[in-house]
Amino acid sequence: MNTKLKCALGASVVALAGGQAMAADCGSVSIAEMNWASAEMMANVDAIILEEGYGCDVELVPGATQTTFASMSEKGQPDVAPELWINAVRVPLTAAIEEGSMLSLNGGPITDLGEGWWITPAFAAAHPELNTVEKVLERPDLFPHPEDASKGAFVGCPAGWGCQLSNANLFRAFDMEAKGWVLVDPGSAAGLDGSMAKAVERGEPWFGYYWSPTSMIGKYSMIKLPWETPWGGSDNWDNCIVKPEQDCA
Numbered sequence: 001m002n003t004k005l006k007c008a009l010g011a012s013v014v015a016l017a018g019g020q021a022m023a024a025d026c027g028s029v030s031i032a033e034m035n036w037a038s039a040e041m042m043a044n045v046d047a048i049i050l051e052e053g054y055g056c057d058v059e060l061v062p063g064a065t066q067t068t069f070a071s072m073s074e075k076g077q078p079d080v081a082p083e084l085w086i087n088a089v090r091v092p093l094t095a096a097i098e099e100g101s102m103l104s105l106n107g108g109p110i111t112d113l114g115e116g117w118w119i120t121p122a123f124a125a126a127h128p129e130l131n132t133v134e135k136v137l138e139r140p141d142l143f144p145h146p147e148d149a150s151k152g153a154f155v156g157c158p159a160g161w162g163c164q165l166s167n168a169n170l171f172r173a174f175d176m177e178a179k180g181w182v183l184v185d186p187g188s189a190a191g192l193d194g195s196m197a198k199a200v201e202r203g204e205p206w207f208g209y210y211w212s213p214t215s216m217i218g219k220y221s222m223i224k225l226p227w228e229t230p231w232g233g234s235d236n237w238d239n240c241i242v243k244p245e246q247d248c249a
Contacts, residue, residue, distance in 0.1 A: 026056035030078035032063030035189055037215065039063075042082035065089065065162040072102065085211075087115070088162025090238045115163065115211035117154075118222040123205045133174075134228045136207060140180035143207045152181045155195050155208025158188050162242065167209050169241045169248050184208070196220065 029050055033043040043060055050056040061078050063071075068081050069089045073096060086093055096102040117133055123142075130136050140152025154176065157163040164185075171183045186192040192208075193216055199206035200220045210217060212224070232241075240248035 026050065026054050028057045028059065029080065030059045030061055032068045032078045032081040033060040034063045034065070034068070034081070034083060039083035046080060046082050064160055066160065069093065085115075085162055087237070088165065088242045090234075090242070114224070115209070116224045118206075118208065118210050118217070118224050120200050120204075120206050121221045121223055122200070122203055123207075124223045131225070132228045133225045136225060137174060137176060137179055137181070143205045145182050145184070148182070150180070152179075153184050153207070154181050155184045155186055155192065155206065157209055158186055158192060163209060163211075165244060166237075166241050168245065169243070172245070173241075196222070 031043050031046055031050075033040055047058040047060060051058050059078075063078065063081065065085045065088050068078065069084065069092070071077055072081065073092065084093075093102065093104075097104055117136075119130075119136065124131070127139075127142070130139060130142075136142075143152040143154070145151040145153040154171065156167040156171070168183065171177070171181070176183070184195075186195055192210070196206055196208070196210070196216055197220070198204070200222075210222065212218075216222070
């Protein structure tokens with residue numbers, strides 16, 4: 001497949017659009033199998049449809065938003081990213097779509113998507129007054145870091161994820177280190193999930209990043225905190241917050 005594709009459940013959409021002729025000339029298709037549950041599911045569904053419905057030779061390759069997008073942009077591989085969190089790559093992705101090097105075939109396969117900073121329901125019930133991000137930021141003492149109880153632990157994203165950059169920039173923007181916080185790298189998706197599960201099941205506080213809808217948020221009825229600070233606008237987000245620190249001064 002010569003045209004690079006960025007889509008959600010994209011292979012199924014491409015196959016349906018291509019009709020029966022695609023079965024004869026599909027050839028080899030590489031699909032990014034991202035390192036989170038919904039994207040893994042979509043990649044495998046796409047693979048089944050392309051293999052069994054259209055006779056394609058499908059290869060699933062490991063992926064993540066930043067690395068997969070970079071590879072698609074620079075090398076033309078993989079052919080399909082079934083789910084991409086475009087908040088992290090919106091500007092270059094828009095440029096790629098406009099120049100025709102990538103196609104977006106399904107902009108929203110899952111509705112009510114969101115990401116943000118969350119607390120446990122037990123903490124919310126015990127501290128109803130701490131009902132915004134900014135109010136929680138004033139109380140690092142309630143989220144003691146396991147290695148230094150004098151600091152508050154904010155659980156961010158694993159290294160290499162697009163949200164690692166946005167969380168790091170927001171951590172700096174809200175001067176969280178000076179307020180007594182430590183930005184914790186959970187190491188992996190499993191580490192992030194494990195930190196949340198451990199805290200909830202032990203009745204301990206947890207404050208960190210996650211996204212929804214997901215099984216973890218649903219299982220533990222996590223509470224997403226609103227921001228008091230007004231939204232800074234898409235231009236600020238796309239050209240600063242999701243960029244490396246040196247590009248977001």
